[in-house]
Amino acid sequence: MSELLAPALPALPTRARMRRTAPAVVSAVAMIIMIAVCASLQPDVLTVAGLSLVLSATVPLVIAAQAQMTLMSVGDIDLGIGNFVGLVTVVSATTLVSSPATGALILLALVAAYAVLGALIHLRRVPSLIATLGASFVWLGLGLFALPTPGGTTPEWLASFGTWQPAGFPAPLLPILAVAAVVYLLTSRSTLGVRMRGLGSNPVALERAGLRPLASRVIAYATAGALGVLSGLVLASQTGGGDVSSASSYSLMTVAAVILGGGSFHGGSAVPWGVAVGGVTLGLVSVVLSLLDVPTNMQSAVQGVIVLAVLAGRVVVGKVLR
Amino acid sequence: MNIRALLSRPWIWGFAAAVLVWLIIVIISGQGGGQTVSLALSLAPYLVVVGLGQMLVITAGPGNIDVSVAPIISLAGFVSVAVTTSTGSAVVGVLAGIGVGVVVALISTVSILGLSVPPIIATLAAGLIASSVTLSLANGFTAVPDAGLRQLLNVRPAGVPLLAVAVAGVTALVIALLRRTIYGRSLIAVGQNRRAAERAGIPVARIIATTYLASGALAGLTGSLLAAYIAPSADLGTRYLLDSVAVVVIGGTLISGGRAVPVGVWGAALFFILLDGLVNLVGWSTAAQNLLKGGLVLLVLFLAGGGDRVAGTPSRFRRRPRPAAATTTTTGDNTHG
Amino acid sequence: MHVHNLPAEPFAAPRGADRGSSDRQPVVVARHVTKTYGRTRALTGVDLEVRAGEVLGLVGHNGAGKSTLMRVLAGLEACDEGTVTVGGRETSGEAGPRAAEFRGVRMAYQETSLCPDLTVAENIWVSSRHCLPRLRWRRAAGDAVRRRLGEMFPGHGVTSGDRIEDLSLAQRQMVEIARASLVDRLDLLILDEPTESLGPDAARSLYDYVRRLTAGGVAVLLISHRIREILSVADRVAVLRDGAVIADRPAAGLGEHDVLALMGAQVADRAGSGPAAAAAGEPADRPVMAELRGATGSGLHDVSVRVGAGEVVGLAGLAGQGQQEVLERLWRPARRDTKVHGSRAYVPGDRQRSGVLPLWTVAENLIVTAMRGIARHGLRRPAEERAAVGSWVERLSIRGGPDAAMTELSGGNQQKVIVARAFASAADLVLLDDPFRGVDVHTKTDLYRLIRHEAAQGRSVVWYSSENAEMAHCDRVYVFRAGRVVAELAGEEISEEQIIAVSFAESDGEPGGPPAESGGEPGGPSAESHDTRNRPSAEPDGARNRPDGARNRSDGAQSHE
Known part of the structure; x- marks a missing residue:
């Protein structure tokens, strides 16, 4: 080809790929370090039971982070996911016990509400950041309405899932990997995923090709809603009750998990495996801190510092790889 | 100013809603409304001060939000009370509270500009650090707020709280800042189009840094005053994260940045405070209160709509018809008020 | 499976092979x-x-x-x-x-x-x-x-x-x-x-x-x-x-x-706007306003560019060959190989993305750069600002006046405002990033005249343009290819044909080949500018008296864009 092109050719495709996977790798390194620290303090951590115990707390966060990632792939952010997950725990501890059919319908209605929220955000062209912040009041209100104080009991089947202990591998790995795989197939491999990422990447191109951006956004929100419901069910199975504010920190933590996993605010990219790593990393922080006997007061500070440190590491790695 | 020009002002709706709620309260309670207004005016200023900071941040353009205001308020409350007790001077205490806000904001600012961390994550992390410090301070905290400052905050000559007058002064200062200073104009330019502002020679990084520091300082001030008015507690600021964003949105500030409406923050804050009063009066639960607030934010948001999502269309932003009287100045009206 | 229907093969049996007929x-x-x-x-x-x-x-x-x-x-x-x-x-x-x-x-x-x-x-x-x-x-x-x-x-x-x-x-x-x-x-x-x-x-x-x-x-x-x-x-x-x-x-x-x-190419009046009329002072004696010495990295390879005070320097060549990187370095001189003496202003080419402040009026858009210089202690001075805006709106005859909303203006008028924004400031060096794409001929002519006028007042201009004919308004032109300066042209050497010849020449040979290589070397600039000084002044009329065809050609080309 013309040598005019030669200098403009990208360096090596592998280099571009490395640059993209670098954030998740940085998080993975942080995760391994944390597991190593845990193991050195408490050798039992490396047994199946120990790993189950350590990982179980991270499962709902990881699933909620996948929901956040789905929305971030179309370029939106959800600040209401925490209260939404809380609301789901409330529903599963109340209505789902008293009348399972109505409870299931309510959960479906919540997914539909997410889809409607996405449609309104698209049609009225409002920033998702603010709209989902407003929606979080609504989820909180609904949750308090149904269950003013934490309590209730989860259905038996859900509780038994929470206490399930298979032999041979840590139980929490199963939902983490299964959800990541499903989300991977949906957002990275399927044509629906192309629609969603295309919307986050270049909506004009999508429109020119005759694809409806509205449909893409609604699909993304419905997916996020479904994952939010799943996250709430898992959380309820672990806590054994409903509490609307039990997951209120998720709204911001999930964003951090996606960023740690290599996602971006610009939309267009889906990193389900990275999010699984980022979510586990973030969730492990509190485990490590309690093993290290760090006072609970300081845990959130350390969490904040770790998020900043990992992002700083990313900046450094990004500069090196440029 | 005629009615149409008045209605085209984005800040009018917050006040209109506040008046509506006030009328409902008067009708339901059957008492004179003056006391209600006086009470609202003594509670609203706290929300206004933190809201003004949030407004500056949101005006800086898409993606800019300060989620550290809530932890800053809680932390500043403890710090200012502690410093007041140890130094004996309420002024030093309040200054210490402001200083705490600036320090926390400094962490966010360094992360945003130095590490290119998105603002929401940077302020989240800074807030997490602040809340840890708050929890450590709260353990065995015994100091009590300064009685003198508390009295001052409760002074209501002719039913108008002194604090409301002072905060009205602060609001006027912010308006002047946005209209008359280089910083204010630069902030509005950055919010409209960051790239264009950078190419026009505006020091974008410095403007962004100043804005986050100002928001931190205002949140610190809120925390110091609130702690003196109520009492320091670890969740003193919790409700202010959502509320500060909500009053900015309802107040008519452009969510996509580039247009700040300081006066609107007042209207929306009064509306929120009166709404709380109404809910208490009727005896509704906090559940209904949250539903109402969230529903209203969504309603205002979806009714007002936002900018054009598809790039490349000629009119990227909806423009209101400009009243003829306003076209004689060159200063424009990016700061309604 | 319709993949095989995709017309991937060259067509075996062409229909209607007779070219140029209208019965198809x-x-x-x-x-x-x-x-x-x-x-x-x-x-x-x-x-x-x-x-x-x-x-x-x-x-x-x-x-x-x-x-x-x-x-x-x-x-x-x-x-x-x-x-x-x-x-x-x-x-x-x-x-x-x-x-x-x-x-x-x-x-x-x-x-x-x-x-x-x-x-x-x-x-x-x-x-x-x-x-x-x-x-x-x-x-x-x-x-x-x-x-x-x-x-x-x-x-x-x-x-x-x-x-x-x-x-x-x-x-x-x-x-x-x-x-x-x-x-x-x-x-x-x-x-x-x-x-x-x-x-x-x-x-x-x-x-x-x-x-x-x-x-x-x-x-x-x-x-x-x-x-x-x-x-x-x-x-x-x-x-x-x-x-x-x-x-x-x-x-x-x-x-x-x-x-x-x-297409309606108009013969734009170039009298008085050419470099000949505006060349102020001896080019060789001009103090250096900005300089790149062997700049390498981020798309550039050993690029040396020198800008004298009061000089209009063009950056030409095919799009994306390193010209914008040069502007970027001059705008934010962070490296040691770049020296800029004096303040800078930038005129972006992509109006919508990096020029227009959409919520503001013409006046506010125009003064945003200059207000810094006008202000005292961080406070604006509205009266002075208004005066400056008024004079620029009049000078460039911006439609709609100072109080029109920026988004209501046509593209050409928006571009005028953005050019005026840069020149209204006190900047010593103005960087133009291909700003005249999509601008009508009349506006262009106005703006070319403005550039020459401002240069005559002692300002330096660095002008990247994808429109080779525009380079005729420059005192000196660097032609870029693949991140290198492949030629430096001055005065009469600057012509569309010459630039095209240089930027396309020896595309299968080594970059930086023969045509005007000597001009790219350090030390070359001053020698070249000596020639420039003599030639234009010798034939200012010659340029005007060129046969109609030639004028038509270059002026038309500059406006067809």
Whole structure:
């Protein structure tokens, strides 16, 4: 080809790929370090039971982070996911016990509400950041309405899932990997995923090709809603009750998990495996801190510092790889 | 100013809603409304001060939000009370509270500009650090707020709280800042189009840094005053994260940045405070209160709509018809008020 | 599985092989098409026929309505009045990207319509999904695009798993063109400035492919600013002017001048605006305002550029050869190889993205840079600002006055405001980043005069332009290729022909070859400028008295843009 092109050719495709996977790798390194620290303090951590115990707390966060990632792939952010997950725990501890059919319908209605929220955000062209912040009041209100104080009991089947202990591998790995795989197939491999990422990447191109951006956004929100419901069910199975504010920190933590996993605010990219790593990393922080006997007061500070440190590491790695 | 020009002002709706709620309260309670207004005016200023900071941040353009205001308020409350007790001077205490806000904001600012961390994550992390410090301070905290400052905050000559007058002064200062200073104009330019502002020679990084520091300082001030008015507690600021964003949105500030409406923050804050009063009066639960607030934010948001999502269309932003009287100045009206 | 229907093979049996005849089937016919946006009438009644098996070249100034016409022909927008017939069927008024009638009409956009975060194969799915299987679509799309790219651009170096953001500009353009051509039944292919970022070899192989397409009965509508290219490829040329087709001629026998004349190229008055009249002082004695010494890195290779006080320095060459990187370094001089003495102002080329502050009035947009200098202690001084705005609005006769909203202005007037923004400041060095694209001839002439005038006042200007004819207004021109300065031209040496010759020359040899290499060496500038000083002053009239044809040519070219 013309040598005019030669200098403009990208360096090596592998280099571009490395640059993209670098954030998740940085998080993975942080995760391994944390597991190593845990193991050195408490050798039992490396047994199946120990790993189950350590990982179980991270499962709902990881699933909620996948929901956040789905929305971030179309370029939106959800600040209401925490209260939404809380609301789901409330529903599963109340209505789902008293009348399972109505409870299931309510959960479906919540997914539909997410889809409607996405449609309104698209049609009225409002920033998702603010709209989902407003929606979080609504989820909180609904949750308090149904269950003013934490309590209730989860259905038996859900509780038994929470206490399930298979032999041979840590139980929490199963939902983490299964959800990541499903989300991977949906957002990275399927044509629906192309629609969603295309919307986050270049909506004009999508429109020119005759694809409806509205449909893409609604699909993304419905997916996020479904994952939010799943996250709430898992959380309820672990806590054994409903509490609307039990997951209120998720709204911001999930964003951090996606960023740690290599996602971006610009939309267009889906990193389900990275999010699984980022979510586990973030969730492990509190485990490590309690093993290290760090006072609970300081845990959130350390969490904040770790998020900043990992992002700083990313900046450094990004500069090196440029 | 005629009615149409008045209605085209984005800040009018917050006040209109506040008046509506006030009328409902008067009708339901059957008492004179003056006391209600006086009470609202003594509670609203706290929300206004933190809201003004949030407004500056949101005006800086898409993606800019300060989620550290809530932890800053809680932390500043403890710090200012502690410093007041140890130094004996309420002024030093309040200054210490402001200083705490600036320090926390400094962490966010360094992360945003130095590490290119998105603002929401940077302020989240800074807030997490602040809340840890708050929890450590709260353990065995015994100091009590300064009685003198508390009295001052409760002074209501002719039913108008002194604090409301002072905060009205602060609001006027912010308006002047946005209209008359280089910083204010630069902030509005950055919010409209960051790239264009950078190419026009505006020091974008410095403007962004100043804005986050100002928001931190205002949140610190809120925390110091609130702690003196109520009492320091670890969740003193919790409700202010959502509320500060909500009053900015309802107040008519452009969510996509580039247009700040300081006066609107007042209207929306009064509306929120009166709404709380109404809910208490009727005896509704906090559940209904949250539903109402969230529903209203969504309603205002979806009714007002936002900018054009598809790039490349000629009119990227909806423009209101400009009243003829306003076209004689060159200063424009990016700061309604 | 419709993949095999994708016209991947060169057509074996060409229909209607006799070129240039008008009895072939019309593919798309526009009759009295009008389109109005707000107050602007983009199309005022277009009649156009694109016939099977021909290449129709479409030329026109910016603002002549080309892009609107393309959108209408491609079915992206419905016209207000008139009819568009595709393949003999009149289209319903409900045009849109989903209209079935337009499925055989495909368009390759100049700015590309690819999603940067998606892979090549995924982008193919977005636009050609109707012809791909539901399962294994990724592989099918990858196969199809690989085959098509191989036919169109041998040696393209693109694999179907690459993300668009990792490709070079030229490769993106290639993918865009391949994307547009991949459909089960292609009737009309619209190419909008397809060669803008392609190298000469790639352009040649593209046009070879276009020939094969038309031989197979496909119609091609080619839009380009490069009139010579159009004349050599097209069978017919349609000229669009003020929203209507004013001429439709066979390309054979048509010359570049004829086309320029049809487009309404105006002979702009260059008297008093040329470098000759404005050259202030002895160029060699000029103090250095800014300098790049052997700058290397981020797309540049050993670039040395020197800007004297009061000098207008041009950066020329094909788009994306390092000129913008030079501007970037001068704007934010962070490295040691860049020295800038004095304050700077920047005029961006991409108005909407990096120029316009959309919520503000003309006055506010204009003064935003200068207000810093006017202010005292961080406080604005409205009276002084108003005076400055008033004088600039008057000087550039900006329509609508200072209080008009910026977004209500036409593109040309917006550009005037943004140019005025830079010159209203006290900046010693003004950087122009190809700011006059899409600006009408009159505005351009005004702005050229302004630049010369300001330079005569002692300001330095560094001017990157993709429009070679504009470089005639510079004192000195550096021609760039592949991140290197391949030539330095001064005074009379600066001509469109010369720049083109240098920027395209020896494209298969070593970069930085013979033509004007000596000028690129350090020390060269002063020697060159000595010549400059003498020559223009010797023949200021000569420039004016050039034969009409020559003037027509260069001025017309500068405005056809």
